[in-house]
Amino acid sequence: MSSSGLVKIEGEFPLALGGSLPEIEIRYEEWGDLTAPADRTVVIMPALSASCHVRSNDDDPSPGWWEEMVGPGLGVDTDRWRVVAASILGAPFGSTSPMTSNPNTGRPWGRDFPQITPADQARCHALLLDHLGLDRVHAVVGASLGGMQALQFAAQFPDRIGRLVSISATGKTTPATVALRRVGRLAIMNDPDYADGHYEPGKLPERGLAVARELGMICYRSRDEFNQRFDWDPDPEGPYTAGSLTYEVERYLNHHGTRFANVFDANCYLLLSRCMDLMDLGAGFRSYAEGVLRITCPCFIVGVDRDILIPPSEQQHLAHLLESHGRDVSFEILPSLFGHDAFLKEYDWFGTRIRTWLGDDVD
Amino acid sequence: MSSSGLVKIEGEFPLALGGSLPEIEIRYEEWGDLTAPADRTVVIMPALSASCHVRSNDDDPSPGWWEEMVGPGLGVDTDRWRVVAASILGAPFGSTSPMTSNPNTGRPWGRDFPQITPADQARCHALLLDHLGLDRVHAVVGASLGGMQALQFAAQFPDRIGRLVSISATGKTTPATVALRRVGRLAIMNDPDYADGHYEPGKLPERGLAVARELGMICYRSRDEFNQRFDWDPDPEGPYTAGSLTYEVERYLNHHGTRFANVFDANCYLLLSRCMDLMDLGAGFRSYAEGVLRITCPCFIVGVDRDILIPPSEQQHLAHLLESHGRDVSFEILPSLFGHDAFLKEYDWFGTRIRTWLGDDVD
Structure with a gap:
């Protein structure tokens, strides 16, 4: 039942x-x-x-x-x-x-x-x-x-x-954990679409939330997992610029960050992030x-x-x-x-x- | 000499x-x-x-x-x-x-x-x-x-x-380190003042750079240092909102992030970040x-x-x-x-x- x-x-x-x-x-x-x-x-x-x-x-x-x-x-x-x-x-x-x-x-x-x-x-x-x-x-x-x-x-x-x-x-x-959460929050609040919390339904702070989630994913897993799971070499095709998805781990983080940003409300995230602090x-x-x-x-x-x-x-x-x-x-x-x-x-x-x-x- | x-x-x-x-x-x-x-x-x-x-x-x-x-x-x-x-x-x-x-x-x-x-x-x-x-x-x-x-x-x-x-x-x-650097880069590139790298002298992507530096400071030090050095309790006066500097460690990170963002060029940072990857x-x-x-x-x-x-x-x-x-x-x-x-x-x-x-x- x-x-x-x-x-x-x-x-x-x-x-x-x-x-x-x-x-x-x-x-x-x-x-x-x-x-x-x-x-x-x-x-x-x-x-x-x-x-x-x-x-x-x-x-x-x-x-x-x-x-x-x-x-x-x-x-x-x-x-x-x-x-x-x-x-x-x-x-x-x-x-x-x-x-x-x-x-x-x-x-x-x-x-x-x-x-x-x-x-x-x-x-x-x-x-x-x-x-x-x-x-x-x-x-x-x-x-x-x-x-x-x-x-x-x-x-x-x-x-x-x-x-x-x-x-x-x-x-x-602990302060060390507050520090990590702060960085995620800051990324959200810096997103201009966050609009000091008054974001519009069609214009959500998705980029900021994605950064917070990417950092979250890193903290939720381990170095050992990432180093075992992902290719260590850059994509042989490049590009090798700062912003490109040059490494497999970057494609993984980008995928999870974007997905999360589409489903999680920014004000809820900020509230719960501080709640845990x-x-x-x-x-x-x-x-x-x-x-x-x-x-x-x-x-x-x-x-x-x-x-x-x-x-x-x-x-x-x-x-x-x-x-x-x-x-x-x-x-x-x-x-x-x-x-x-x-x-x-x-x-x-x-x-x-x-x-x-x-x-x-x-x- | x-x-x-x-x-x-x-x-x-x-x-x-x-x-x-x-x-x-x-x-x-x-x-x-x-x-x-x-x-x-x-x-x-x-x-x-x-x-x-x-x-x-x-x-x-x-x-x-x-x-x-x-x-x-x-x-x-x-x-x-x-x-x-x-x-x-x-x-x-x-x-x-x-x-x-x-x-x-x-x-x-x-x-x-x-x-x-x-x-x-x-x-x-x-x-x-x-x-x-x-x-x-x-x-x-x-x-x-x-x-x-x-x-x-x-x-x-x-x-x-x-x-x-x-x-x-x-x-x-290693991929685990690429992951950390990527998050810092993303914070800079998401800053609207970054303007796809064509930022103007008086309008620098300081907020994005500050986030990158704050994450950097966390990675450059250790949990043990932060937990020994900073007060574990929030400021008794508050405020306790997601964006406030509620904990001593937040004031520390904010100080270092802001200072760095005022002296380090964003395109140099992105270049060197990927260089290390x-x-x-x-x-x-x-x-x-x-x-x-x-x-x-x-x-x-x-x-x-x-x-x-x-x-x-x-x-x-x-x-x-x-x-x-x-x-x-x-x-x-x-x-x-x-x-x-x-x-x-x-x-x-x-x-x-x-x-x-x-x-x-x-x-």
């Missing part, structure tokens, strides 16, 4: 940095036995460029972004678990975002959307679970920005989560440790050895902190050519481990 | 990728005993953003870019060696480049400057040495693009070099090894552990290849927070080793 829906949650939604949204809408999908109770439910939290379409369903038979991980007999087994996924706050996939209408003005939010953080996104997931009548779910699973939301959910709602899987995420963004489990607490130790459930924390965006030292630090305070933590570093994106490629590795970690029984 | 000059070398200068320049001019500086013979001469080859002003001199008392490495009693001891440095072909520092006049048209080359490679730049250095009457120099020293030129010089002119010091350079650029000691040979093994002199090859632009594995591969064919190679990996830029920061380490490597006696 599967289902999809859009739920409107009336009333003010307060934000971590102050201010509020007048209301929020959350787009979601479900798989498995949709009547199963909370303790048989696994929640998937998507990353930056992913929607709630985690896998194919009756309404949308196209493959989802985690088709190989979520389904009958897979890592997150829909024969065993009810699976729920929401499109995240701020992303251009149907939940409230810069693309949706500001109820106070009747026009799309655009660049006036208030800055959110992963803590806000986690509270959206909690509201959806309220709506679905799911109080304490069996597990929450996420990677990258999805992993940050999962950590925030576990920290803010320790009584509502049985187990946590957080992959390639950080408990607090602002990830901090310690925000509002006397110390990072105090904020982290709100997490009480058993945690499976994974880093990838070649992740250059959120290196495994960050997951290791988080795991050690939790472990040293008596939390039940399983920590692994996956060796993978695919770096930060390994969760979208290494299905055998993740499938086996997530399946085991979720267990057979409800908590 | 010190001296500086501009030498015009008449006659066609053929280029590695085909075509030629009608003539070239080379700007250079010298220090030490300017009457010393070739075998008492050390040649310094500059990197992308460095001129021939390696250290202060009578004509220009401002500090040079390697002031702490070259001078009396320093790593390259001007009491012991005659030191020569040329501004490199294609850079905006006085030698022939997109900023200088095309003798065929009387106007600056601009974007019509033909694409060069480090092999061409090395042949410029050789022409300068011809002009100065220096046949076989004691040593050639370079880092980053300077190290690539040094390798190319040693490969093309094995009889003209006694010893080689190549730091943080590669024998052949095209670094390949094997170009025109049956194999990379065959091209590399033209180098016969003793080599001191250095990589830096945290170099994310040209990682130490690339220097190691080069050193092993030379060593396995009987060349006299000293290879070291320097552990340094400063990554690719270590040659501009770790003066004690490099000074001691380069001084030792250059020896006391002429070859």
Whole structure:
């Protein structure tokens, strides 16, 4: 079975940095036995460029972004678990975002959307679970920005989560990662078609977004993958100019940059880019440790050895902190050519481990 | 003693990728005993953003870019060696480049400057040495693009070099590094003020250049340095928007990006960026090894552990290849927070080793 829906949650939604949204809408999908109770439910939290379409369903038979991980007999087994996924706050996939209408003005939010953080996104997931009548779910699973939301959910709602899987995420963004994201944002904002956020429908800042995505692709993968995968020699035909697609890797990046720029809204991208910078489990607490130790459930924390965006030292630090305070933590570093994106490629590795970690029984 | 000059070398200068320049001019500086013979001469080859002003001199008392490495009693001891440095072909520092006049048209080359490679730049250095009457120099020293030129010089002119010091350079650029440079180039070419290379003097593509430089700064340093050096928390005053300078690291990058964009010519940057992509000691040979093994002199090859632009594995591969064919190679990996830029920061380490490597006696 599967289902999809859009739920409107009336009333003010307060934000971590102050201010509020007048209301929020959350787009979601479900798989498995949709009547199963909370303790048989696994929640998937998507990353930056992913929607709630985690896998194919009756309404949308196209493959989802985690088709190989979520389904009958897979890592997150829909024969065993009810699976729920929401499109995240701020992303251009149907939940409230810069693309949706500001109820106070009747026009799309655009660049006036208030800055959110992963803590806000986690509270959206909690509201959806309220709506679905799911109080304490069996597990929450996420990677990258999805992993940050999962950590925030576990920290803010320790009584509502049985187990946590957080992959390639950080408990607090480091300056080195802010630096990389800043460059992508700058490329977008420098695009004259960005028009200070007031771009017109037919004139989108596609070139800036493409640059941001190209840099993103570099950070999501690894040097080793690029050096193994692509031809080292320039195209023998040339041209060899600065702007030409002289190397295979340039054609690859150009392809992905252009494709992304055609489907992702620039204001959403900028909002979510900064949102990830602002990830901090310690925000509002006397110390990072105090904020982290709100997490009480058993945690499976994974880093990838070649992740250059959120290196495994960050997951290791988080795991050690939790472990040293008596939390039940399983920590692994996956060796993978695919770096930060390994969760979208290494299905055998993740499938086996997530399946085991979720267990057979409800908590 | 010190001296500086501009030498015009008449006659066609053929280029590695085909075509030629009608003539070239080379700007250079010298220090030490300017009457010393070739075998008492050390040649310094500059990197992308460095001129021939390696250290202060009578004509220009401002500090040079390697002031702490070259001078009396320093790593390259001007009491012991005659030191020569040329501004490199294609850079905006006085030698022939997109900023200088095309003798065929009387106007600056601009974007019509033909694409060069480090092999061409090395042949410029050789022409300068011809002009100065220096046949076989004691040593050639370079880092980053300077190290690539040094390798190319040693490969093309094995009889003209006694010893080689190549730091943080590669024998052949990898796709992973092409990818990073491409993103910087794209940011410049997307700037509407770039005007397809025909930008006007008062309207330079400064924003695009700043993005390229910001990405450059990230690649020149290391995650560890950024994470140790900069505040991890956002400015408590905010603002927290995508475009604001919310984190200290953003203010740092913005400062360096803006400063660079005010002094570096965009067409020169694009030319030199692609020039480094095209670094390949094997170009025109049956194999990379065959091209590399033209180098016969003793080599001191250095990589830096945290170099994310040209990682130490690339220097190691080069050193092993030379060593396995009987060349006299000293290879070291320097552990340094400063990554690719270590040659501009770790003066004690490099000074001691380069001084030792250059020896006391002429070859």
